[in-house]
Amino acid sequence: xxxxxxxxxxxxxxxxxxxxxxxxxxxxxxxxxxxxxxxxxxxxxxxxxxxxxxxxxxxxxxxxxxxxxxxxxxxxxxxxxxxxxxxxxxxxxxxxxxxxxxxxxxxxxxxxxxxxxxxxxxxxxxxxxxxxxxxxxxxxxxxxxxxxxxxxxxxxxxxxxxxxxxxxxxxxxxxxxxxxxxxxxxxxxxxxxxxxxxxxxxxxxxxxxxxxxxxxxxxxxxxxxxxxxxxxxxxxxxxxxxxxxxxxxxxxxxxxxxxxxxxxxxxxxxxxxxxxxxxxxxxxxxxxxxxxxxxxxxxxxxxxxxxxxxxxxxxxxxxxxxxxxxxxxxxxxxxxxxxxxxxxxxxxxxxxxxxxxxxxxxxxxxxxxxxxxxxxxxxxxxxxxxxxxxxxxxxxxxxxxxxxxxxxxxxxxxxxxxxxxxxxxxxxxxxxxxxxxxxxxxxxxxxxxxxxxxxxxxxxxxxxxxxxxxxxxxxxxxxxxxxxxxxxxxxxxxxxxxxxxxxxxxxxxxxxxxxxxxxxxxxxxxxxxxxxxxxxxxxxxxxxxxxxxxxxxxxxxxxxxxxxxxxxxxxxxxxxxxxxxxxxxxxxxxxxxxxxxxxxxxxxxxxxxxxxxxxxxxxxxxxxxxxxxxxxxxxxxxxxxxxxxxxxxxxxxxxxxxxxxxxxxxxxxxxxxxx
Numbered sequence: 001x002x003x004x005x006x007x008x009x010x011x012x013x014x015x016x017x018x019x020x021x022x023x024x025x026x027x028x029x030x031x032x033x034x035x036x037x038x039x040x041x042x043x044x045x046x047x048x049x050x051x052x053x054x055x056x057x058x059x060x061x062x063x064x065x066x067x068x069x070x071x072x073x074x075x076x077x078x079x080x081x082x083x084x085x086x087x088x089x090x091x092x093x094x095x096x097x098x099x100x101x102x103x104x105x106x107x108x109x110x111x112x113x114x115x116x117x118x119x120x121x122x123x124x125x126x127x128x129x130x131x132x133x134x135x136x137x138x139x140x141x142x143x144x145x146x147x148x149x150x151x152x153x154x155x156x157x158x159x160x161x162x163x164x165x166x167x168x169x170x171x172x173x174x175x176x177x178x179x180x181x182x183x184x185x186x187x188x189x190x191x192x193x194x195x196x197x198x199x200x201x202x203x204x205x206x207x208x209x210x211x212x213x214x215x216x217x218x219x220x221x222x223x224x225x226x227x228x229x230x231x232x233x234x235x236x237x238x239x240x241x242x243x244x245x246x247x248x249x250x251x252x253x254x255x256x257x258x259x260x261x262x263x264x265x266x267x268x269x270x271x272x273x274x275x276x277x278x279x280x281x282x283x284x285x286x287x288x289x290x291x292x293x294x295x296x297x298x299x300x301x302x303x304x305x306x307x308x309x310x311x312x313x314x315x316x317x318x319x320x321x322x323x324x325x326x327x328x329x330x331x332x333x334x335x336x337x338x339x340x341x342x343x344x345x346x347x348x349x350x351x352x353x354x355x356x357x358x359x360x361x362x363x364x365x366x367x368x369x370x371x372x373x374x375x376x377x378x379x380x381x382x383x384x385x386x387x388x389x390x391x392x393x394x395x396x397x398x399x400x401x402x403x404x405x406x407x408x409x410x411x412x413x414x415x416x417x418x419x420x421x422x423x424x425x426x427x428x429x430x431x432x433x434x435x436x437x438x439x440x441x442x443x444x445x446x447x448x449x450x451x452x453x454x455x456x457x458x459x460x461x462x463x464x465x466x467x468x469x470x471x472x473x474x475x476x477x478x479x480x481x482x483x484x485x486x487x488x489x490x491x492x493x494x495x496x497x498x499x500x501x502x503x504x505x506x507x508x509x510x511x512x513x514x515x516x517x518x519x520x521x522x523x524x525x526x527x528x529x530x531x532x533x534x535x536x537x538x539x540x541x542x543x544x545x546x547x548x549x550x551x552x553x554x555x556x557x558x559x560x561x562x563x564x565x566x567x568x569x570x571x572x573x574x575x576x577x578x579x580x581x582x583x584x585x586x587x588x589x590x591x592x593x594x595x596x597x598x599x600x601x602x603x604x605x606x607x608x609x610x611x612x613x614x615x616x617x618x619x620x621x622x623x624x625x626x627x628x629x630x631x632x633x634x635x636x637x638x639x640x641x642x643x644x645x646x647x648x649x650x651x652x653x654x655x656x657x658x659x660x661x662x663x664x665x666x667x668x669x670x671x672x673x674x675x
Contacts, residue, residue, distance in 0.1 A: 011037040012049055019059035026067055032117045035124065043131040047138045061144055073110035073291060077161040077268060078168075080111070080294035083257040091253070114295050125292040137281055148284040149271055152210035159206055162268050165261045166199050169231070172258050177251045181238035191230035198224040213274040221273065228266050235259045246506025264294075328422065329429040335652040338429055342436025344389035346572060349437065350444025352380040353576030354452070357464055370557035378549025385545045386538070392433035392571060392605070416634055420641035421655065424648045431650055434605050437572040445576040449583050465584025468577045471569070472597040479569050483604040486568040487611025489551040494616055497544035510536040571605030 011034055018030040038046055050057045083091055105112040128136065140146040148154060170192050172178065185191075201220055205212050214221040238255055267290060271283045329335040359372040384391055453459050461468075471477050504510060513519065514532035523531075552568045559566025578597050582589065647653055 011041065011046060015049070015053070015056050015060065019056045019063065022059050023063055024066065025063070028067065028113060028116050030063065031067065035117060039124070039127050043128075043135040043139065047135055047142060050139075050142045057142060064143060064145075067113065068110070071108055071110050071113060072157060074157050074161040074164065075106075075109055075111045076114070076291045076294060077158070077264065078164045080291075082260045082264060082294075083253060110291065111295070114291065125289065125296050128292070129289065136285060140281060140285060146281040146284055149287060150211075150213075150274075150280055154287075155206065155210065155212075155272070158268050158271060159203065162199060162265055163203070165265045165268075166196050169258055169261045169265075170196060172254050172261075173231075173234070175251075175254060177248065178238065178254050178258075181241050181245060181247065181251065181255070182234050183241075184237060185234060191227050191234060195224065195227040195231055198227055214272045216273050216275050221269070224269060225266075228262060228269070231262050232259065235262070244505075246502045246504070248503075248506055328425050329432070329652060330425055332652045335428065335432055338390065339432045339436045341388065341390040342392060342433040343440045344387060345384045345391045346437040346440030346442075346575075347444050348380050348384050348387075348389065349391070349572040350441040350576045350579075351448060352376055353441065353445045353573055353580060354448045354460075357468075357580060358460065360464065361460075366557040366561050370554040372553075373557065374550040374553030376549075377553040378546045381545035381549045382542055385541050390433055390436070392430060392437045392608075416637040417641070419634060420638045421648075423638050424641065424645065425652075427649045428652060430609060434571060434602075438575040438601065438605075441572045441576040442579045445579040446583055449580055459584060459586075461580040461584030463584070465581045468581035468584065469589065469593060469597055471567075472574060472578055472581070472600045473593075474600050474603060475596075478565055478567070479600055479604060480607055482567045482569040483571075483607035484611045485555065485566065486552065486570045486604075487608045488615065489548060489555075489568065490608065490612035491615040491619075492551065493544045493548035494612070495619070496547050497540045500540040500543050504536065504539065509539075569604045569608075571601060571608055574601045574604045 014030070014033045014037055018033075023030070050060070084094065102115070105115060137146070140148075173192050179185075198220065202224070205220070235255055235258055242252075271287055274280060274283070329338050355376050356373055359369065359376060362369070362372070364372075381391065449459075449461050471482075472479060474480050510532040513535055514528050516528060519528040519531065552570070556567040578601055581597070582594075642649060645653070645655070648655065
């Protein structure tokens with residue numbers, strides 16, 4: 001007969017009704033009801049009740065032993081909170097499905113029992129962990145599970161779990177792509193195979209004596225632990241070599257999985273160590289806590305994304321850091337060089353503004369307009385890149401990684417001062433690039449549109465002038481939102497650049513080009529070598545600039561197709577469009593329109609910069625584990641530096657910190673070149 005309870009029934013009421021007499025039920029409802037009610041009380045009250053009610057306590061012990069009897073728990077040790085797939089997206093898909101539609105589990109396992117008893121394993125774990133240690137010890141003793149870890153059946157499960165994890169680790173680590181990440185181990189004995197040999201000895205010892213245990217001084221235990229440490233060292237070396245050899249998403253996931261399995265093996269091995277009688281209780285509790293902890297993280301999507309993307313973000317920012325050093329000016333000469341490069345970029349953008357306006361007159365579909373606009377931007381940006389010119393807002397996505405490398409070297413006051421000085425160098429570099437872009441894109445757009453009117457006797461900007469000027473009014477239009485969208489695309493183009501660079505290193509594309517038989521046969525060895533060098537230096541930049549152009553060109557037509565007010569605003573194009581709008585109106589506009597458009601050009605530049613640089617810094621900080629708590633102190637230091645040295649944020653005044661920043665940039669460049 002089923003017993004029904006109210007949600008707020010106390011544990012004493014539940015215990016009396018279920019365990020007033022011996023209950024041989026295998027239902028999990030009594031245990032679930034007890035735990036729910038228990039969380040509303042202090043654990044000490046529960047243990048005191050059990051001490052005062054021996055009959056209920058004995059019946060509860062019988063019930064617990066009955067429902068746990070013959071239930072294996074190896075799945076909770078070998079599967080929970082360990083990656084089950086060797087690729088990110090299949091793992092993500094699996095976890096999402098498990099959250100929406102939980103899988104059907106074997107009812108004869110502790111895994112199933114935990115799923116059906118604990119509503120929220122994480123909160124239940126916190127309850128037990130936050131309970132006083134002496135009360136938890138007392139609970140285990142009262143329920144007679146303080147020596148749970150010493151039972152032969154439990155040791156058998158633990159040993160079986162150890163072996164399962166070891167077999168899986170060896171299978172993953174012997175994968176070709178994983179092994180090549182740590183070539184240092186090719187000339188040494190493989191620690192993973194040696195670890196398996198030690199586990200075979202432990203298996204043999206268990207077969208001889210099911211009551212066996214380790215002490216912390218046991219040679220077999222210490223040797224097994226050493227091999228586990230060596231295996232973890234292999235994983236650390238493989239990850240550290242990722243900057244040198246590149247890494248694929250699959251290999252990254254495999255290494256993460258190997259590390260998780262090795263850490264799990266270490267957790268299990270420690271449960272066999274008994275130096276004192278009290279260790280039986282300690283290890284029994286630890287097994288209980290471990291099972292709850294692993295289960296509570298089983299389908300955690302946030303941790304999966306965090307672990308899987310941290311290394312990839314590190315690689316992406318690492319491969320853009322060396323490029324970013326070229327965008328930081330430390331001397332007057334480099335400052336002026338940046339100005340001339342930005343001026344060249346402004347010339348190209350001025351022409352692109354006119355071309356885009358002319359393309360918009362073509363009577364065709366929005367898809368065709370998207371294609372024309374995208375190719376216009378893409379070819380222009382690639383041209384700017386190949387001609388070694390500069391587009392101002394392309395800098396932040398590259399320089400963020402450089403900045404993060406400086407911060408990752410320490411968290412002292414001196415490090416923050418160095419960082420603030422580097423920020424001043426970046427800001428003035430961005431400022432002079434803005435100036436160069438705007439000063440040239442404005443007159444070049446005017447000259448070209450004037451030339452077209454001379455040639456064709458028609459003012460091509462007339463029909464578009466009202467819209468061009470309207471789009472530069474942040475009150476009447478969504479100029480700030482559209483500038484932020486452009487900043488986001490700048491950030492994405494930086495990710496693309498870093499990802500292409502990483503893939504080129506991982507798949508050894510430059511070396512493949514240099515050794516390609518067809519290229520060497522038809523064009524010669526020298527051509528193949530030069531092509532490989534050209535690819536290594538330029539391909540990532542070409543691809544990222546191409547896609548940046550596609551993003552900018554396709555946004556407005558796609559927004560129109562979807563019925564959304566989507567578009568992009570970029571400071572250099574805004575300056576060119578301002579010139580076209582003025583020309584279309586024959587320079588007859590109100591003073592309000594002129595000044596609001598003039599100011600908006602620089603407002604757009606600010607949001608281009610702040611969004612792209614902010615997102616890039618978040619990615620770079622995350623990849624190098626720079627704590628968020630440091631942000632306040634970092635910004636305060638930058639503000640203090642600005643108050644003391646405001647002009648350094650705009651012009652290259654000399655500073656005693658110049659030599660230090662120059663040295664840091666050279667170190668970053670040298671390391672990247674070595675890789």
